[in-house]
Amino acid sequence: MKLRLNYRTSSPHVLQAMMNLQKSDSSSSIDKVLHELIKIRVSQINGCAFCLDMHAKDLLKLGDYQDHILLLNAWREAPIYTEPERAALTLAEAVTRISENGVPEDVYDQAREAFDEKTFMELILAINTINSWNRIAISTGMFPGCFD
Known part of the structure; x- marks a missing residue:
């Protein structure tokens, strides 16, 4: 594999803009495990190997979450995910695939049952941030280890 373009060196202003977005996302009150699960699930949907890796x-550094990673692609059938995790994953899938059905009312209601307004908006920011990173990584041909 070959990196198409190193945006970090060719367009430092793009990196800076993304780092500002990431800084806002990283300062949220979202549980760290849930935050990583969202990043992984969105990256699965988008097919971003760099971000998946x-x-x-990052999730494994937080503890023994191997089963959470292995079962994430089929999270609806796996009992290990909590109700808030399920609400956030449902929301993450809807926002990532927003052109298909928008964010249906039942998805919004499920997320709002689990999260207050502030956390809901932090989830939206987290989902959009990882979607943006995925799109940069895929467009420029990033792959695990490409910057090693």
Whole structure:
């Protein structure tokens, strides 16, 4: 594999803009495990190997979450996910695939039952941030280890 373009060196202003977005996302009150699960699930949907690799490793640094990673693609059938995790994952899938059905009312209601307004908006920011990172990584041909 070959990196198409190193945006970090060719367009530092893009990196800076993304780092500002990431800083806002990272300062949220979202549980760290849930935050990584969202990043992994969105990256699965988008097919971003670079981000999948990074965030699976980040989640494993938080504890023994191997089963959470292995079962995430089929999370609806796996009993290990909490109700708030399920609400956030449902929301993450809807926002990532927003052109298909928008965010249906039942998805919004489920998320709002689990999260207050502030946390709901932090979830939206987290979902949009990882979607943006995925799109940069995929467009520029990033892959696990490409910057090693």
